[in-house]
Amino acid sequence: MNSTPTVWDSQQLKIVIVGHVDHGKSTFVGRLFHDTGTLPEGKLEQLRQVAERRGVPFEWANLMDALQSERDQNITIDTAQIWFRTAKRQYVIIDAPGHKEFLKNMVTGAANAEAALLVIDAHEGVQENSRRHGYLLHLLGVRQLAVLVNKMDLEQYSRARFQSIEREYRSWLATIGLTPKTFIPIVARDGDNIAAPSPKMPWWDGPTVVQTLDDFTAEAPPLNQPLRFPIQDVYRFDERRILAGRVEAGTLKVGDRLMFCPYNKISTVRSVERWNAPPRDHAVAGESIGITLSEQIFVERGAVAALESAPPYELTRFKARIFWLGRNSFRKGKPYKLKLGSQEAECQIDSIERVIDASTLETVSRGEKEIFVGRHEVAELYLRTKRPLAFDAHAEIIPTGRFVIVDQYDVSGGGIILDDNYPRRSADSGHKSENIYWSHGRVTPEQRRRRNGHSGCVVWLTGLSGSGKSTLSMELERELFNLGRQTYVLDGDNVRHGLCSDLGFSPEDRRENIRRIGEVARLFAEAGVICITAFISPYRSDRDLVRKMMLPSQFVEVHVHAPIEICEQRDPKGLYAKARAGEIKDFTGVSAPYEPPLSPDLELRTDKLTVAESVARILDFLHVHDQAEEISI
């Protein structure tokens, strides 16, 4: 359909029309076209004749509902785009279906729009999809919205009715953080307040729909943001090796040193390539171009070129808000394909924070084992990818902050990446070494704590041989692991085979043994792991040495205590017998001293407690610890 312009300029705005089913979206669009003189010649006559031939009343909606099945059912099934103009500029109107069943078509329409008109039936008022569409508009990044209260004739053009709908819906939008530009009372069928003010609603002194459209602003390309140039493909059609792609944010110039993420390769832009266009040495956001590089490096589709001073995040786990459109639910434990710009990676749900009913904003309650997001639901969750992705938070850079999920053959969901305190590569880390691993050394303890859900610490078990340290440590490790904690046991015998194989059992060697174990345990704790050690560690001064290596809150001293007679009875390795026979010298408790802790964090009488009870006490303690110090599990 073409148009009858008076002023011609190149500005164009894409508007999506959304709202609940039967609230009059397609009727509104048909009438808007008519009232702005945009209908092609003969179109109105053709529609009237068709209606007459079929013996049905003429419907403005038939202009958009082009499919026979749509006209038969009087509903819009798919999203359609048509053009019209006002005196100010050209518009692409995207009509989106209001049926919940066709939500994927609504999302398709809305995702491509810069502004939205949401239609609410004055008689029916705010309905399920009025709210759901509002929520999805916000999620999809549409920030300009006007609300049309339609069919005012059914409510006797009542100002009070209009205001009550405005109040109700405005407060809903406020809860999701969307502020509408205006509410307008209309009768789409009759053209009231569409292109001209309505004589039937003299109380309305606000704008018409056309005036409101002209007040929307066109989206400016993100020129002033950090450069993001995702590589779509690499071409060798001739002697040039061209990296092709679209600049998604910022500006790219000849001479720029580019870092290709997440591959950590660096090269310099030698030329910006275009065909049959005046040569320019730079390209801005929105331009599909090619570049050649000064130093040849291996780069392929999926790399994101950025300036070294402002790279994207490069991680395998991130937080997102997603909407799900697939026939099958989005399930934890099942692999999916994630597409972000030109990157693709296998992904899985890591954890679901909450599932939201987008029409009520209520959290959907599910059984513990039902970990999924159902069709038409929205969720906040963590995703994990098999290989690192280069991305940004949606709030910072939109094109690299959103993605879709493919289930088998179908795009089944989409999402935006939320801020989550991600570690970022430092500006110069790429210079230092070709071998620096991504995000190396830039991760803070706080970031580790947030990812793991707990801090690292050392649970230091001390006690006589046979007191139950090894048994307890293994059980504690198993329990913590099952609870989803990062944990590892350093066991006396294992350490003696490797790390400390050069040491004997003299007081000096015992001291060095404990010092090394303490250092290793500290590294584990710093890495975010709950490290459990099971060593006799008989000397108080040695244990104090280890305690001083770390923060007080990181060191938990547990005295695993059983009377020596009991230990000797247990004698799991037959060591007491050997010591009594004089075959082992310097055996703690027999021929060498054991200095019990004076004030241990925990003392476990293993002659009185079962293994499970002992483990439970340690778990309890770690939990209390958490509340007192705001660290740990």
Place this chain on the structure above:
Amino acid sequence: MDQITRLENQSIYIFREAFNKFEHLAMLWSIGKDSTVLLWLARKAFFGHVPFPLVHVDTTYKIPSMIEYRDQLVRDWKLQLIVGRNDAVLQAGQTFPSGKASRVECCGTLKKDALKQVLDQHGFTGVIVGVRRDEEPTRAKERYFSPRDRNMEWNVEDQPPELWDQFKTDYEKGAHIRIHPLLHWTELNIWEYIQRENIPIIPLYFANDRGERYRSIGCHPCTFPIKSNARTVAEIVEELRATNVPERAGRAQDKESEDAFEKLRRDGYM
């Protein structure tokens, strides 16, 4: 960035996605203004090259100068051309011009079925087509990447979601994807671009001495010229800015019944 440049950049992006994702890719070239602009955009996307074959579905009823123009560009631009033709139906004479088929049936066999034969024969899984949303209402509902099943049918009631330039590039064996890089262009945009880029266009679009020109071209028995004095691209742009007449008004097959064109397209027509 002006509007035409924005459209151009988007089309280039789509071309490059298609070329990366489809090993067996071809582009339909009808010799008309749209698919010639499409061809130009392919050269933009691939830096002067056209790295896939062009398919021309020849009904043998094309206006003769179209074939001359086609062969000229194939030579000048070093294009790979595959010509598809439904020889069985042509030999049996079951066509509209010979009075043995309706216009729509004729489009169905000589264009749609001929296309299917070419796709099957060459195993193309991606087919680039120059349709635009503003041409007619069912095309207004198209996707950039639009799946067709093994029978070439278009399930218009259940189309894939398409958002944030993520397209349907995964599909069942036997299906193929139609790729529509011009979907967001209007007829006027096409002519503005022809003007800006100085693209060689077949002269049938320009007014002759009788004051007639083709606005949309196809087979001569079913395509009619419009009254016009626009003899240059600039004059066509001026004419279109003022017109209110739909582009396909001169295409007779659209008018046989209310949903004639919809049915053709559901069955796999372009």
